[in-house]
Amino acid sequence: MSNIPGNVENVRNLLSHPAFDLRNPNKVYSLIGGFCGSPVNFHAKDGSGYKFVGEIVMQLDQINPQVASRMVSAFSRWRRCDETRQNLAKAQLEKILSANGLSENVFEIASKSLAA
Numbered sequence: 508m509s510n511i512p513g514n515v516e517n518v519r520n521l522l523s524h525p526a527f528d529l530r531n532p533n534k535v536y537s538l539i540g541g542f543c544g545s546p547v548n549f550h551a552k553d554g555s556g557y558k559f560v561g562e563i564v565m566q567l568d569q570i571n572p573q574v575a576s577r578m579v580s581a582f583s584r585w586r587r588c589d590e591t592r593q594n595l596a597k598a599q600l601e602k603i604l605s606a607n608g609l610s611e612n613v614f615e616i617a618s619k620s621l622a623a
Contacts, residue, residue: 510547515555518542529566532574539563543581550588554595557582561599564613565606572610579603579613583620597621 509517518538521527527534539560543549549556560581567575585596600621603613 508541508544510545512547512551514542514545514548515551515559518548519559530570532571535567535571535574535578539578540581543578549581550592552591554592554599557592557596557599561603564603568606568610568613569608572612575610576612576616579616579620582617583623585620586623 511517521538522529527538529535542556543560545556549560551557560578564575564579567578579600582596582600585593585600588596600617603609603617604621609617
């Protein structure tokens with residue numbers, strides 16, 4: 508949840524740390540969920556936070572759709588952001604929804620978030 512700008516790279520590097528396992532829901536909630544709680548980094552003006560979480564959601568969907576759907580819920584309040592961030596978050600939701608083989612879990616949350 509660090510508010511140090513540009514922290515997405517630090518979090519991306521932690522994905523390869525030996526103590527992290529994308530198959531462990533508690534590790535995902537801690538690292539990725541914590542990242543989503545950072546207004547500075549998840550909502551970075553350049554969209555890097557949205558892109559990062561979108562990539563993780565699509566990877567997670569293949570492993571654990573329930574955890575992936577919980578992570579995609581971070582996008583649920585995208586309309587409360589300024590126009591630039593709205594466009595970036597919306598684009599990421601659309602990209603997630605267009606993924607081949609998307610689980611019903613992620614589809615439901617992402618489509619509801621997009622419609623909200």
